[in-house]
Amino acid sequence: MKRRDALRSLALITGGLVLVPSCDFSKEDILTAYQNLQITPSLQQLLKDIAGTIIPVGNIKSAADIEVQDFILVMVNDCIDADGQKSFMQGLQGFEDFSKKSGGSAFAKLDQSGKEAVVKAALAIELPENTKPEDPQKATKEFIGMAKRFTVQGFMMSEYIQTQVKPYSLIPGDYQGAVLISDLKPERING
Template sequence: MQRREALQQAALMMGVMLSAPTLAGAMGRVTNTGPSVAVSPDQEALLAEVADVIIPNTSTPGAKAAGAEKFIVRVMRDCYPKADQEKFYAGLAKLDADSKTKFGKGFAALENAQKIDMVKQTMTEDKPFFLRMKELTTTGYFTSEIGATKALEYLPVPGQFNGCMPMKPGQKAWAI
């Protein structure tokens, strides 16, 4: 099984369909050779904050600790056309502007409960942005070293192949 097939199978097991550009990005491919949107450090920091609401720190490190925002920036730049990048970053800017309107401060400065409230609002008001953000965050997290070794079971050198192996109660899913 090739890595692409393994990622597709893992996505299907998690109940998620990965878009072709995200899958290409997870494979390290560059499919956008045209112009790209320049991302500022503030935008990257904002991406980290939103990603950390989607996958927060629990008994395992969250998306921010895994550097999911770097994955998101790279995949958007390398795999999505400029028009899609502009829509995505416009959605991010709208989330920050809505936070300022509702709470009087930017998303990054909000309390955790307020951040969750803003993400829930975005889920309904800007669903395309939220779905893409969620897809990129989860893919970036679970393909990172932290996601693969702390949140998933990881066996660096697998033993023999057992096609049907029962899982113990509470056992994590296997990393690819």
């Protein structure tokens, strides 16, 4: 009986070893949360770095600290049409090449001032009127525009901003009719 079990185990191990070389472990996984986008963890990290450059850390947290990249991806996946999604993905995938051309290095390897210069260069791209839709410069400009818009929107709507920086009140408060304007404290809009 034990010989049969040993032969069965040996056959299973041999079959498994035959199949392992056919498995491709080199490809990066695609995140399934975004059905319309082909987002890999490295592209998500790049988007996080870009959002952290658009709203950097200062007296308050940065956009990267509060995970705004997830908001950006959800908005692009759910609210942008197919052409916009395609343009966003082309721009995101080509942003490393743009960073190498304009900043001299990969975006993640640049210091904060270098990252800011690359993002400013992307925002300042001037396109001629007869630009083709598949032009990488056009895709980069459209991508960085969407990324900036959704970064600011997601940052200002985040729980951190609404509870700690600019406290949100569902009901504005009780009525105080005899208060001088000079005694009112201004809201902390910018932290």
